[in-house]
Amino acid sequence: MRFPSEPFRIKVVEPIRRTSHEERERLLQAAGYNLFHVPADSVYVDLLTDSGTSAMSDQQWAGLMLGDESYAGSKNFYHFEAVVRSIFGYRYVIPTHQGRMAENLLFSTVVKPGMCVPNNIHFDTTRANVEHQKAEALDLVIKEAYDPHCELPFKGNMDLARLEEAINRLGRRSIPFAMITITNNSGGGQPVSMENIRKTRELLNRYGIPFLFDACRFAENCFFIKERETGYGEKPVIDIARELFSYGDGCTMSAKKDGLVNIGGFLSLNDERWAQEITNMLILVEGFPTYGGLAGRDLEAMARGLQEVLDEEYLRFRISQVRYLGELLEAAGVPILKPIGGHAVYLNAKEFLPSIPQDQFPAQALVLNLYREYGIRSVEIGTVMFGKRDQVTGRMIHPELELVRLAIPRRVYTNMQIAYVAESIVSLYNQRDSIKGLTMSYEAPLLRHFTARFAELSSPTTIQPPDAEV
Ligand code: P70
Numbered sequence: 001m002r003f004p005s006e007p008f009r010i011k012v013v014e015p016i017r018r019t020s021h022e023e024r025e026r027l028l029q030a031a032g033y034n035l036f037h038v039p040a041d042s043v044y045v046d047l048l049t050d051s052g053t054s055a056m057s058d059q060q061w062a063g064l065m066l067g068d069e070s071y072a073g074s075k076n077f078y079h080f081e082a083v084v085r086s087i088f089g090y091r092y093v094i095p096t097h098q099g100r101m102a103e104n105l106l107f108s109t110v111v112k113p114g115m116c117v118p119n120n121i122h123f124d125t126t127r128a129n130v131e132h133q134k135a136e137a138l139d140l141v142i143k144e145a146y147d148p149h150c151e152l153p154f155k156g157n158m159d160l161a162r163l164e165e166a167i168n169r170l171g172r173r174s175i176p177f178a179m180i181t182i183t184n185n186s187g188g189g190q191p192v193s194m195e196n197i198r199k200t201r202e203l204l205n206r207y208g209i210p211f212l213f214d215a216c217r218f219a220e221n222c223f224f225i226k227e228r229e230t231g232y233g234e235k236p237v238i239d240i241a242r243e244l245f246s247y248g249d250g251c252t253m254s255a256k257k258d259g260l261v262n263i264g265g266f267l268s269l270n271d272e273r274w275a276q277e278i279t280n281m282l283i284l285v286e287g288f289p290t291y292g293g294l295a296g297r298d299l300e301a302m303a304r305g306l307q308e309v310l311d312e313e314y315l316r317f318r319i320s321q322v323r324y325l326g327e328l329l330e331a332a333g334v335p336i337l338k339p340i341g342g343h344a345v346y347l348n349a350k351e352f353l354p355s356i357p358q359d360q361f362p363a364q365a366l367v368l369n370l371y372r373e374y375g376i377r378s379v380e381i382g383t384v385m386f387g388k389r390d391q392v393t394g395r396m397i398h399p400e401l402e403l404v405r406l407a408i409p410r411r412v413y414t415n416m417q418i419a420y421v422a423e424s425i426v427s428l429y430n431q432r433d434s435i436k437g438l439t440m441s442y443e444a445p446l447l448r449h450f451t452a453r454f455a456e457l458s459s460p461t462t463i464q465p466p467d468a469e470v
Contacts, residue, residue, distance in 0.1 A: 076300040
């Protein structure tokens with residue numbers, strides 16, 4: 001196990017609060033056992049998401065002071081635009097307040113009812129935005145992605161045979177564009193290889209279908225290419241990113257991930273007509289095209305973050321800190337999804353809690369117990385997030401993977417806190433027989449995981465905390 005040592009030191013600290021077991025139980029009950037509704041200052045280690053939770057650098061904070069808050073033509077926009085063009089290479093740069101707005105603008109402009117958008121795996125907001133247009137969100141990742149034990153270096157790859165089959169079955173006209181999510185979040189933060197991206201481009205070219213990236217975690221994907229793909233070991237990550245994006249026609253981006261900012265996103269495209277239509281819509285719903293729902297200072301922080309994220313010392317630390325957590329868990333026999341992903345470690349809830357069936361939400365039960373016992377917040381990526389009700393029978397259709405994601409915010413937690421998380425999970429694993437299943441008492445029609453409420457099937461037995469007091 002390589003100990004990940006930080007390529008930065010700490011200049012500002014943010015105190016975190018310890019809570020009692022009783023307080024957490026009370027908060028959980030008030031939240032309907034949904035961790036999205038637990039106040040963040042009652043969480044000890046918050047691994048809910050790596051999105052918008054990064055620590056900004058001194059350079060980024062300094063950049064905030066240089067914010068030009070002019071309504072039109074802010075200098076920070078021009079800086080941001082130049083940085084995005086230099087990395088992504090597309091002609092038009094459209095800022096948005098976060099990723100899902102980029103998705104919404106793109107899909108509402110280009111996707112029509114009855115159409116279909118293929119992706120390796122759509123993330124929740126992407127799928128919801130496609131479906132909101134009454135179109136189909138088609139997941140075409142390679143089959144191995146659904147086997148938590150299969151250790152492929154690029155388990156986020158698109159299944160090219162299935163993509164071609166879908167194009168032939170649905171017809172080119174039904175597919176306004178295809179997407180690839182880098183890294184593949186719903187499939188475990190797994191990277192996509194340059195070869196797979198190049199071949200996807202070739203295939204789509206044959207049918208004249210545009211190709212877009214969901215680029216949230218592009219730098220982590222490019223670092224994996226450098227580590228794992230033949231021919232890229234000596235290439236700077238920035239060059240890998242430029243080559244990768246050269247195979248596409250544009251991207252949507254939530255800069256809350258690899259933009260190293262707390263808010264921000266963008267859409268970047270080559271197609272003039274799409275860019276024009278989207279810009280018109282942007283003015284209606286977000287703001288003038290040189291700020292797109294953000295302050296000038298946010299654009300500056302984003303421009304600087306996009307450059308910093310390509311620093312290879314940073315990326316090496318980032319990937320190894322996540323790997324460190326995964327390896328600590330694996331060494332203790334805790335079932336995790338392999339290989340370890342770029343931004344998160346995913347617990348395999350089906351194997352962690354084999355006696356709890358999927359319709360009792362085993363991954364959510366783990367999430368709940370991790371918080372109640374150890375003050376750690378994680379997120380369910382399983383039946384709650386991706387389960388569907390059959391329109392005819394009303395029965396639940398369960399997703400293949402039943403996971404708990406431990407997403408690591410960038411540059412935020414020390415390795416000791418990561419070790420605390422590992423120790424807590426190992427302790428929970430050793431007492432797994434006392435964990436109970438759940439029922440869902442409320443569900444919204446769209447993106448239900450954010451607002452669902454649950455009840456425990458029977459009262460829980462007490463679980464021993466690890467040595468450290470939370
Ligand atoms: C996450 C967050 C956001 C996301 C993404 C990909 C591949 C687009 C977006 C939307 C969402 C989330 C999930 C659970 C808990 C909290 C937050 N992913 N594409 O953590 O971007 O959020 O900026 O609109 O992963 O993975 P945005």
